[in-house]
Amino acid sequence: MRRTGILICPSWGIEYQRAYRGLRQLAQTLNHNGFAALRFDYSGTGDSGGDSRLVSLEAWLEDTRYAARELRATTGTEYLCVLGLRFGALLAQQAVATGTVLADAIALWDAPPTGAVYVSNLHYLQEELREKMRLQRQRRGASLVQAPDELLCYDWPPALARPTAELAGLREDIANRHIFVSRDRPPPERAQSLRLPDPSHWGDVERLNSPWLPSASFGVVARQLASVLP
Amino acid sequence: MNEQALAFGESGALFGILSLPETHDPSRPTVLIPNTGVDHRIGPGRLHVELARALANSGYASLRLDNAELGDSERVPGRASVAYAPDLRSAMDMLDAQTVSSGYVIIGFNSGAHDAHQAARIDPRIVGTAFIDGYCYSTRRSWLSSALHQLTRVNRHAYIPLRPLSRFTPQSGSLLHGVRTEEIRYFRTPSRRQMQVDVIEFMRRELSLLYVYTAQSEGSYIYATQLLDAFPILRTYPQVTLHHLPALEYRYPCRATRETIIKLLLDWVLALPMRAHSR
Numbered sequence: 116m117r118r119t120g121i122l123i124c125p126s127w128g129i130e131y132q133r134a135y136r137g138l139r140q141l142a143q144t145l146n147h148n149g150f151a152a153l154r155f156d157y158s159g160t161g162d163s164g165g166d167s168r169l170v171s172l173e174a175w176l177e178d179t180r181y182a183a184r185e186l187r188a189t190t191g192t193e194y195l196c197v198l199g200l201r202f203g204a205l206l207a208q209q210a211v212a213t214g215t216v217l218a219d220a221i222a223l224w225d226a227p228p229t230g231a232v233y234v235s236n237l238h239y240l241q242e243e244l245r246e247k248m249r250l251q252r253q254r255r256g257a258s259l260v261q262a263p264d265e266l267l268c269y270d271w272p273p274a275l276a277r278p279t280a281e282l283a284g285l286r287e288d289i290a291n292r293h294i295f296v297s298r299d300r301p302p303p304e305r306a307q308s309l310r311l312p313d314p315s316h317w318g319d320v321e322r323l324n325s326p327w328l329p330s331a332s333f334g335v336v337a338r339q340l341a342s343v344l345p
Numbered sequence: 346m347n348e349q350a351l352a353f354g355e356s357g358a359l360f361g362i363l364s365l366p367e368t369h370d371p372s373r374p375t376v377l378i379p380n381t382g383v384d385h386r387i388g389p390g391r392l393h394v395e396l397a398r399a400l401a402n403s404g405y406a407s408l409r410l411d412n413a414e415l416g417d418s419e420r421v422p423g424r425a426s427v428a429y430a431p432d433l434r435s436a437m438d439m440l441d442a443q444t445v446s447s448g449y450v451i452i453g454f455n456s457g458a459h460d461a462h463q464a465a466r467i468d469p470r471i472v473g474t475a476f477i478d479g480y481c482y483s484t485r486r487s488w489l490s491s492a493l494h495q496l497t498r499v500n501r502h503a504y505i506p507l508r509p510l511s512r513f514t515p516q517s518g519s520l521l522h523g524v525r526t527e528e529i530r531y532f533r534t535p536s537r538r539q540m541q542v543d544v545i546e547f548m549r550r551e552l553s554l555l556y557v558y559t560a561q562s563e564g565s566y567i568y569a570t571q572l573l574d575a576f577p578i579l580r581t582y583p584q585v586t587l588h589h590l591p592a593l594e595y596r597y598p599c600r601a602t603r604e605t606i607i608k609l610l611l612d613w614v615l616a617l618p619m620r621a622h623s624r
Contacts (some may be wrong), residue, residue, distance in 0.1 A: 137383045137522075139417060161387050162348070162362055162394065168600075217481050248594065261599050267597040268390045316523045324596070328522040 116147040118194035118206075119219070119344040122183050124203030124210075127279075128237075130317065131160060134200055135328040141198075144333040148341040149195060151190035155182040159270075168264065172206070179210045183187035183218070198222040201317065205230050205282040214287050220292040220338070223285070225315050228313035230282030236318060241261055241267050243320035267323070295345070296336055310340050346401040351408075353439035358419040359432055361410030363440075364384060364397040369406060372619045373448040374472050376400055376407035377436055378465065381428060381454040382526055385416030388454070389596040396452070403613060406444065408508070409437050412460070412513050430463035437470050448472035450553070452610055453479065455561065456531035466543055467554060472488070473553035473617055474609060481558070481565035482575035490567045503572050538574070544576050554585045555613050559593035586613060 117141035125137055126132045142152040157175040159165035165174075183195055197218045199207030204226035210216040244267065264272045285293070295308045313329030317321040349363045378393045380386065386409040387394045387530040411418035412429040413469045424431070437449055446549040449510060453461030458479030465471045521529070535543065558566040566572075572579065579585050588609065597603045 132384055132389070133385070136383075136416060160391070162350075164348075167391060169550055244598075248598075262601070265600055268596065270600065313522060322523055324384075324389075324526045325381075325523050326521045329521065 116190070116192075117341075117345060119150060119191055119194040119196050120190050120218075121145055121150045121152040121196045121198050121222075121340070122179070122186050122188045122218075123152055123154045124179060124197060124199040125154070125156070125161075125206045126201035126203050127275075128271070129267045129323055130201050130327075133323075133325060135161075135331065137327045137333075138200065138331065140328065141333045141336070144154075145340065148337040150337075150340065151186065151192055153186040153189075154180060155185075157342060167270040168272055169274075170270070170272060172209075172278040173274070175206060175275075176210050176213070176215045179206065180215045183216045192302040192328075194219040194345060196220040196222060196340065198224065198340075199226070200224045201227065202279070205233060205279070205284075207248050208286050209282055210282075220294065222294040222296055222340065224296040224336070225317060226285065226295070229284040232278065233282075234280040234286075237266055237271075240318065240320055240323065244323060247320055266344060292343070294339065296332075307343070309336065311335060346396060351439065354413075354418075354432065355421050355423065355434035356419075358387075358421045359410060359413060359435055360417040360540040361405065361408045361436060362397070363408050363428060364525055365406050366401045366404045368404070369444070370404055372447050373405055374448045374450045374514075374617065375440055375444065376405055376614060377433055377451045378407060378409045379416050379433060379451070379453055379457040380410075380412050381457050382531065383521065383529065385413060386411045390598065390600075390603055392603050392606070395483070395603060396610060399607050399611055400614065403615060406446070408436055408440065408454060428463070429460040430467060433460060433464040437468065441470075444585055447619065450474065450614060453477065453480075459532040462535075462543065469550065471552065473555070474547075475555040475557070475613060477557040477606070478559055478561040479556065480540060481539055481562050481578050482540065483565070484571055484574040486574065487565075487567040487571050518620055525608070541576060541578070544579060547583075548578070548582050551584060553617050554579075554582075555588075555610075555614075556585070557588045557609065558591065559606075561596075563591060585594075 117189050118145070120209060123142060126134055138154055145152040148210065156163040157170065157178050159167040159170035186192065187195065195218045197207040197211060197216060204223040207221055211218045211221055262276055268308045293307060296311060311332040312335065315327065316325065346367065347365050351361050351363055353359050356458070361499040378397060381388050393409045397409050399409045410432065412432045413419070413424065434449060440446060449471050451461035451464060451471060454477045458476035461474045461476060462479060465474045491493045492569060556572055566589065572587055593602050597606060
């Protein structure tokens with residue numbers, strides 16, 4: 116077993132759902148490459164306890180800290196790499212930048228440029244979905260009516276929405292090793308980059324519920340991490 | 346309420362979360378909730394989690410499970426084809442070994458309704474099944490109504506899939522990567538004749554049956570009593586409940602729609618007759 120444990124921070128809402136099986140497969144691939152990996156659900160999401168209407172970014176940063184502690188305690192690994200997908204990439208950087216999580220490396224998979232861009236894309240997708248559903252519905256008078264604190268079928272309370280929109284993109288104030296993983300975006304200059312073989316379709320409303328299972332990319336990422344992390 | 350993660354089935358390949366009420370009443374059935382489509386055990390918009398917790402708060406145990414090769418479940422050794430009824434049977438075997446339960450109820454959404462039907466055909470431990478947007482069978486009236494609607498509607502810009510529907514079955518790996526869920530073929534609807542045979546068998550075994558049709562079935566389930574017209578024998582059966590809810594959107598995208606369907610299911614489960622379970 117390697118001396119680095121990998122904490123996998125999932126994305127939010129519809130992206131979390133799409134990527135669930137994929138992140139499991141990624142964890143297994145990392146494991147085959149010698150890493151201990153931990154997947155977890157933020158409070159109020161997935162199988163975790165808590166009310167999804169009461170979640171906050173602050174609480175999720177704490178959840179990430181607990182998860183990191185659990186990974187270290189369970190596996191005894193000396194080093195920690197936080198791997199975040201989409202929203203998880205923004206959260207992972209915030210957790211490391213604020214000292215909530217002490218990590219030696221951060222891997223950012225399809226990281227949005229900033230929190231504001233991420234949130235804006237979600238709202239755009241929401242409008243696309245609304246239009247798609249309107250066209251699909253044959254009976255007039257029916258439309259998608261969501262509460263103000265819902266977005267793309269998931270709870271999106273202000274305590275999560277507002278601070279997420281304020282999250283920075285690739286942060287310059289983190290000294291740790293960055294590994295930037297994407298197919299569709301060129302990497303920032305200071306990050307070590309990895310170009311992936313599979314497209315992700317995050318912005319495609321037609322694939323909003325499609326499984327995210329880029330198996331070929333999992334191998335590429337795991338091998339890259341194995342080449343740079345102890 | 347407490348929740349336990351469980352591995353079960355052949356070589357522990359299957360995975361689920363058991364939700365238990367504070368006090369367990371063995372005269373009550375345990376509710377099984379299989380996957381909806383390719384979503385893992387939490388369900389669309391976390392519907393299965395909220396349903397399981399609502400059931401536990403009302404005194405019912407439930408298991409949210411991942412069928413083979415979905416969520417956290419593995420491929421089941423020795424199984425060649427994708428068939429999820431055996432996964433439900435494995436879940437019942439595991440629960441039988443560790444809890445006292447008065448039979449099982451399966452609540453299946455979409456593809457889960459197919460799984461529920463197939464499991465109910467073969468397993469006598471099942472005392473009730475809820476089929477949400479399960480099989481649809483046309484009738485003369487539904488066909489005419491559909492044709493008339495197409496001819497008279499003001500807006501004829503129907504939603505047309507960009508590609509013809511392909512024939513995939515759920516499986517892990519990149520074969521499914523990015524594939525639109527509409528293109529995934531989850532099951533084959535039984536013939537009308539087979540369905541009639543199954544319904545008669547369900548009635549003979551006195552299963553409690555709940556059929557719910559939402560906006561998901563809009564193109565196929567046209568009017569409220571279509572199921573009863575397609576299978577008139579159900580009209581004589583007191584333990585069938587039918588709801589046609591065309592305003593309830595596909596995949597329950599709003600909290601309000603999820604709460605509506607959970608309340609409906611909870612009311613149905615609470616009204617199930619208590620019975621001694623014979624094995």
